[in-house]
Amino acid sequence: MSRGLFIVVEGLDRTGKSTQCAQLLNHFTASGRKVTLMKFPDRTTNIGQMINSYLQSKTELNDHAIHLLFSANRWELSQHIVDTLNGGTTIIADRYAYSGVAYSVAKGLNYNYCKNPDKGLPKPDKVFFLDLPPLLAQQREDYGEERYESLEIQTRVRSAFVQLLQDNQYIHKLDVTRQSIESVHQALKQELTPLLESSQEPLRHTLFM
Ligand code: TMP
Numbered sequence: 001m002s003r004g005l006f007i008v009v010e011g012l013d014r015t016g017k018s019t020q021c022a023q024l025l026n027h028f029t030a031s032g033r034k035v036t037l038m039k040f041p042d043r044t045t046n047i048g049q050m051i052n053s054y055l056q057s058k059t060e061l062n063d064h065a066i067h068l069l070f071s072a073n074r075w076e077l078s079q080h081i082v083d084t085l086n087g088g089t090t091i092i093a094d095r096y097a098y099s100g101v102a103y104s105v106a107k108g109l110n111y112n113y114c115k116n117p118d119k120g121l122p123k124p125d126k127v128f129f130l131d132l133p134p135l136l137a138q139q140r141e142d143y144g145e146e147r148y149e150s151l152e153i154q155t156r157v158r159s160a161f162v163q164l165l166q167d168n169q170y171i172h173k174l175d176v177t178r179q180s181i182e183s184v185h186q187a188l189k190q191e192l193t194p195l196l197e198s199s200q201e202p203l204r205h206t207l208f209m
């Protein structure tokens with residue numbers, strides 16, 4: 001049995017990540033592939049609940065502390081990720097360690113410092129960055145509900161993502177400006193085709209950014 005694929009969808013807030021993850025899930029399910037969705041932060045764990053409370057501005061936390069909690073939230077699920085993939089199930093993740101770096105760098109934390117806690121996590125087979133100008137994301141429904149959803153912060157988050165894209169050429173940037181949900185979905189599927197057709201190397205814990 002071949003292992004599942006680990007696919008990550010990244011981007012600023014309100015760029016359509018969750019919609020695209022759901023579309024990919026439906027597509028893979030319909031084509032008979034074992035597939036599951038993960039979302040980071042996973043707000044259902046104890047650590048996730050602390051993160052949730054912080055994002056909803058119900059609690060305050062030191063910038064370094066919340067950075068480490070976001071990473072810890074991935075680490076607490078890392079064995080589950082490995083087992084799921086080795087069990088033959090594909091994972092579609094709505095955000096991962098790249099958001100972890102980009103949002104903390106946007107707050108002024110050191111870029112290299114930010115990458116460290118996530119080193120060694122399971123490495124995705126494919127990472128997409130859905131790129132939408134922060135000004136356009138701002139016009140979307142429900143914008144501004146949570147911490148970080150302001151034009152000023154999102155603009156800085158985007159700059160940090162640009163740096164990540166430069167340093168990690170394997171991240172695939174997709175400009176979703178003026179693109180329909182369906183056309184973005186088609187573009188993602190097309191980009192994934194070669195991966196789906198090849199057999200996967202055994203999984204290693206090797207995330208380096
Ligand atoms: P969500 O909107 O996708 O639920 O993510 C919640 C917020 O948390 C979003 O503004 C991005 C931010 N975030 C981080 O700051 N660090 C992280 O490691 C992750 C996964 C998300």
Ligand code: MG
Pocket residue numbers: 013014146
């Ligand atoms: Mg959000």
